[in-house]
Amino acid sequence: MKKASLLMIIGPLFLLGLYVFPLWNIMLGAPQYPDPLGLNIHINGLKGVNEFDIQNIDGLNHYIGMHTLPKPEDMWEFGTFPMIIGFMVALGVLIGLLGYLNKISYKWFLGWFVLMSVLGILGMYDFNEWLVDYGTNLDPNAIMKLTNPDGTPMTYKPPLLGHVKMLNFDVTSMPSTGGWLMFIGMMLTLTAGFMGWQKTKKQ
Template sequence: MKSASIIMIVGSALLLGLFIFPLWSISLEAPQYPSGIGMNIHLDGLQGKEKHDLQNIDGLNHYIGMRKLPKPEEMWEFSVFPKVVGGMALLGIFIGLLGLFKGISPNWFLTWLIIMCVLGILGMYDFNAWMVDYGTNLDPKAIMKMTDADGNPLSYKPPLFGTKHILNFVAHSYPHTGAYMMGFGMFLTFIAYIVGNKKRKTNQA
């Protein structure tokens, strides 16, 4: 059980990487931006990949009626998500320590993992819902009003995951370092459950 608990502690601690590294990354490529522009999404706000990228994105969005990119105080997610991730990381470490010193059931590891999976799904749903609103709720007084073949306003929603062509831009949306650390940490907690469960069955035999 000792090795399983240590793996649980390490896996949970990897979530703290989200306080240092971005969770997600969205980049735009176009002829007028040969090197591309983009933004990294952190738990507590947005950051341009280069110094003026957020300003340039807002300038482009203005012409098609999209709102300015939100500041941290304008989205509740940027204040709630750090608390949720930090709380889950500390809870996972605490459960791992209990396993290390008290020998609790590895089912606690699995319960933590299930909660993290549910929170992750809810977070992705919220992120996608925000992008839908951001890319479709346009200013009717916009300078440029683009429509599809049926005369409906175009959606400028970036992809949740993958690549999408938007006018003369190619948008890329992929996880960043923080997301990979979180994913690997969750995988380790699953390994901790497997190792702990195997050890418990061996002891009961």
């Protein structure tokens, strides 16, 4: 089970990319912005794709009553997520090392993958809840109060994944470099579990 264990050691290390690269990216394009406005979501805060993107997004949001984008100290997630990722990396590497020494079975590899998947789903749920609040909890005294054809207040929730048209803006939300690195790392650990299972089955 040496090869499987090596994959189990390498896979979680890909998550370290989340400390360098953004997890997610949201882009806003409109005719008045030849260069789209962009927002990179890191595990420890938000950053504009370009220098003044956050300032410009907050300026636009002010007119329709949306909150300003949160700073790291405004959301507990930005303090907690880096610790969770660090723990999962350390745990994954430890499991891989113990597997290499034949101290544990491949089931631990799959257990890490399941735990990381559950944490990822919870993180996406939390992110989506923030998007809902961000796009629907509007200031009643906003300069612009737009409504849907049925008379209900218009909401501005960005998509969790994919593209949506909001007013004259095209909004696209997709995983970024850190998100893809995390996905690769998780697939490596899943492969490690499968290889370990095959090895055990042959024996």
